[in-house]
Amino acid sequence: MRFDEIARDLVHTASRLLRGRIVNIMDTSGVIVASTDAERIxxxxxxxxxxxRTGRPVAIEKSDVPRYPGAREGYNLPVLSDNRLTAVVGVYGNPEEVRDSAYILQAYTEQFFRQKAIERQSRISDGLRADYIRILMNLSAGGGERLAELAGALDLKLVFPVRMLAFSVRGAADSLTRQQLLSRVAEDLQSQRLVDAERDVWAVIEDKLLVLKxxxxxxxxxxxxxxxxxxAAAPVQLCAGHLCAVLEEARTSGCEALTLGGRGECGVFDITDPQCRFAYLMRRAAEREEDFVGRMYRELGERFSGRELETMLATAAAYYEAGGSVTKAAEALHVHKNTLQYRMRRLWEAVxxxxxxxxxxxxxxxxxxxxxxxxxxxxxLI
Structure with a gap:
């Protein structure tokens, strides 16, 4: 947002704050860039x-107006940012009567510009971090140099080992809502010091918050x-890839986190956990051989009706989650052991x-x- 656009936003709010007084904002060349009196812009x-020129307040009495072309009576003050004069604010009226209002306007304007500068810097940093994550996840020839440039711009100093994390919010109705919730997650992770701008990189990309931690x-x-x-005030899935001793491995860590995220359940899924490693390898196999698995699944669909296939595969899932124990799986499904064994034999014969x-x-x-x-x-699948 340009200076004049920020100033226009400010004057109308400031005028209400000062009970409708006419207020002006001038740039460092003395030109009125925003005013509640539109003709003076x-x-x-x-x-x-x-x-x-002086860096000091200028009070203009009615009798002084001829000495100040383009001015009217009022009180005018410098606006400072980092001890540098960036603008001038003025309030129309008898200087003695409007001086306090002018100082209120000065303080409000300085705070307003400071907040806009922070927001602008935050947007720039968000964009740089998103570029870093995207380049890292699609690393190609020359990408390393660009990553180094972005790290310098972000003042980033990774501490190895690093790993990629992927946060997903479940249950949100649409993509925009999920992205808004993930942005809130990123803010809270920062406030709780669970991510550090000097050591970590993060960005909300599509429906995931990716963090190089x-x-x-x-x-x-x-x-x-x-x-x-x-x-998020909602169920969250957090998936973590392996720890990387060098940055070149981080893309693989990210792929692991994203692949684990395909399972759909909420909770923490860490590739270093043996069960998660198995789930990851299964997903990788399913991805590489999707056509083959699809044909095998369709063959099952020809043998069993839709509802029956759902029951049969739920039985197999319970059986394998129970470590192949017929007794435990039957108890979990509330069926007789013979029923479970019968279903499993039919599945094995079909597949x-x-x-x-x-x-x-x-x-x-x-x-x-x-x-x-x-x-x-x-x-x-991924």
């Missing part, structure tokens, strides 16, 4: 030029997840007839279960 205010053990993940759910190895049967059926879940979520 673009004219030169000699009183403002004197404020710029310096360090970040299991305890950190639990704390960050709790903070995220409090900020892998003639295959007797338990590993092979489990691998193929888990791929079908994964494919089925992805269809229900109506999301891609």
């Amino acid at each position: 673009g004219t030169t205010h000699e009183g403002a030029r004197e404020v710029v 310096s360090g970040g053990d299991g305890n950190y993940l639990r704390r960050a997840h709790g903070c995220a759910e409090d900020a 892998c007839p003639g295959v007797g190895g338990s590993f092979e049967r489990e691998f193929l059926l888990r791929l079908c279960i994964l494919y089925h879940r992805q269809l229900r979520l109506r999301t891609p």
Whole structure:
């Protein structure tokens, strides 16, 4: 936003603050860039030029007006930013009567410009961080040099090992709402010092908050997840890739986090956990062989009706989650053990007839279960 646009926003608010008094904002050349008296915009205010020259307030009595071309009676003050004069504000009226109002306007204007500068710098930093994450996740020839430039602009000093984290908010109705909630999550992670602008990089990209985190053990993940759910007031999924000793590995860490995120459930999922590693490898296999898994799933659809297929795959999921224990799986599903064993035999015959190895049967059926879940979520495999 340009200076004159900011000034126009300011004068109308300031006029209401000062009970409708006429207020002007001048630039450092003495030109009125914003005023509640629209006819004066673009004219030169000699009183403002004197404020710029001297850095001191200028009170203009009615009798002084001829000495200040383009000015009217009133009180004019310098506006400072980092001890540098950036503008002049003036309030129309008897100087003795409007002096206090002018000082209120000066303080309000300085604070207003300061806040706008902070917001502008924040938007610039957000853009630089988003560029960093995008380049990192699509690293190509020459990308390393650009990353170094962005790190310099952000004053970023990564502390290795680093790892990529992916936050997702579940249950939000639309993409815009999810992005707004993730922005709030990012703000709270900063305020709780769970991300550090000097050591970490983060950006909301599409429907995920990606964070390149310096360090970040299991305890950190639990704390960050709790903070995220409090900020979003909604269930959150946090997925973490492996720790990287060098930046070149971070893209792989990010791919791991995004792949883990495809499972749809909420909670913390860390690639260093053996179960998460298995889930990651299954997803990678499903991604690479999507056509093959799709054909296998369609063959199941030809053998079982829609509702029956749902029941059969839920049975297989419970069986494998119970470590192959018929008793535990049957109890979880509230069915008889014979019923569970019957369903599993029918599935094995349908998916892998003639295959007797338990590993092979489990691998193929888990791929079908994964494919089925992805269809229900109506999301891609990764």
